[in-house]
Amino acid sequence: MDNGWSQKHLLRVILTSETYRQSSRISAELRDHDPQNRLLARGPRFRLSAEGVRDNALAISGLLSLHSFGPPIRPPQPDGLWNKVGGDRYEYVVSAGSERYRRGLYVVLKRMSPYPSLITFDATARLSCRVKRQRSNTPLQALTLLNDPVYVEAAQALAKRIDDENANKNLDATLTHAFRLAVSRSPSAGELDVLRALQTAEAAANGTEAAWFAVASALLNLDETITKN
Incomplete structure (x- = not known):
């Protein structure tokens, strides 16, 4: 309340807290006494979001563009996907230069044909509202x-x-x-x-x-x- 109910402020407080920044490694003693981590004695461990997986790879390689705002980007995807659901009305033109390496936040989303790479890592197709994304682990x-x-x-x-x-x-x-x-x-x-x-x-x-x-x-x-x- 002191910060105008700012969700951004709340997230910043959580992410910079000592509790959240703990290592996710677990000792044998903690595994026996608190396997569900109800006492918050260790940090969380989970796979990055679909966008995060892509952004992380680009950041490690040095390709990630931090350019903000502007129109959505179109990274490479299999040819003809949009034509399957929209005929010849839509043309998917892959973004050129550093634009294609912008953050996953800016990847164009077509509900009937979402970007396959993100969907593989459990991004939502936005056909319906979701409170929380699922996390799967698949060979794909x-x-x-x-x-x-x-x-x-x-x-x-x-x-x-x-x-x-x-x-x-x-x-x-x-x-x-x-x-x-x-x-x-x-x-x-x-x-x-x-x-x-x-x-x-x-x-x-x-x-x-x-x-x-x-x-x-x-x-x-x-x-x-x-x-x-």
Whole structure:
């Protein structure tokens, strides 16, 4: 009430509170005594929203455009989707340049044919009002992160960023930097071994550029990358 019933102020207070900013890691003792986290002894852990998953990948790769306002954007989607529901009346023209990398908030929404990548991650089609989005975990989501044009372009940009920012570093230092870009922590010894093996095998088979693309794609596909911890 003191702030004019401002929802924005309330959300800011919640998100900047010590309670909300706790780690989501749980000890064995807490798991036994408070499995539902009713005491708020740890932070929440959940997959990012559909828009957040896309924005996060673009931010990690360095592609995300923070340009605000203006008309909606049209990122790449399978050809002919709008024609299936509207005939030839509607033409889907993919946004060019940095416009296509604006935040998911600005993605155009056609109720009869919503943007597939967002729907895969449980965005609402807005055919009806919803109080809360559901969160699913499906194989199609992993396939989207590997093959959707947005995530392929993000992986390509991240691979270039990794190579550009680590020109004079050894392989382990470069992999550590790449891992930190994706999940904001250093990799464990086991995680570093896996990344090293992937990069080395891909480099031997397909060359350095393809190797860093494979590493970047793997990092963008990590559960930890698309999850709020």
